[in-house]
Amino acid sequence: MDSESVKAEVIKQVRQQYAMTNARELIEKVNEHCFEKCVPKPGSSLSSGEQTCFTHCMEKYMAAWNQVSTTYITRIQRGD
Amino acid sequence: MDGMGLTANEQRELEQRLQKRQMKDFMGLFGNLVDHCFVSCIDDFTSKSLSNRETGCITRCVQKQMAQSQRLSERFAEHNAQLGAQQGQR
Numbered sequence: 001m002d003s004e005s006v007k008a009e010v011i012k013q014v015r016q017q018y019a020m021t022n023a024r025e026l027i028e029k030v031n032e033h034c035f036e037k038c039v040p041k042p043g044s045s046l047s048s049g050e051q052t053c054f055t056h057c058m059e060k061y062m063a064a065w066n067q068v069s070t071t072y073i074t075r076i077q078r079g080d
Numbered sequence: 081m082d083g084m085g086l087t088a089n090e091q092r093e094l095e096q097r098l099q100k101r102q103m104k105d106f107m108g109l110f111g112n113l114v115d116h117c118f119v120s121c122i123d124d125f126t127s128k129s130l131s132n133r134e135t136g137c138i139t140r141c142v143q144k145q146m147a148q149s150q151r152l153s154e155r156f157a158e159h160n161a162q163l164g165a166q167q168g169q170r
Contacts (some may be wrong), residue, residue, distance in 0.1 A: 038125060059129070060130060064114055065120045068117060
């Protein structure tokens with residue numbers, strides 16, 4: 001393999017590795033926030049209202065993630 | 081070789097490690113940014129998509145955070161330069 005392919009391969013592996021680590025941390029954070037916001041008084045099981053809240057919370061977190069990405073990239077590209 | 085006395089292999093290894101580290105640091109910063117803006121901007125979970133207000137809030141949050149970060153870097157560099165100049169005078 002020439003050095004360009006080696007470099008591309010390394011970058012790909014690093015990205016995959018950090019996607020994995022990132023996914024784990026992401027899930028932990030989402031869990032923490034959504035539990036705090038959706039389950040103020042924990043019972044012995046999740047009510048259906050709480051489950052719905054969780055779903056919405058997760059969706060919103062991912063949407064927030066995407067929004068942050070877009071804004072971040074736009075700002076960087078502007079060269080500010 | 082080069083001034084640092086590293087072989088080509090060691091040089092490559094060093095670059096890889098630096099790159100990994102940078103990536104990790106960046107992802108950490110990014111994750112905290114999302115986290116902070118989420119907590120600050122989003123409180124209503126009756127719907128599963130972001131309202132216009134929430135989207136605007138997040139955008140402003142990111143922009144402020146980035147501007148602040150940049151400003152911090154600049155002040156820090158100025159401060160360091162000052163320190164360097166003072167030490168040079170001794």
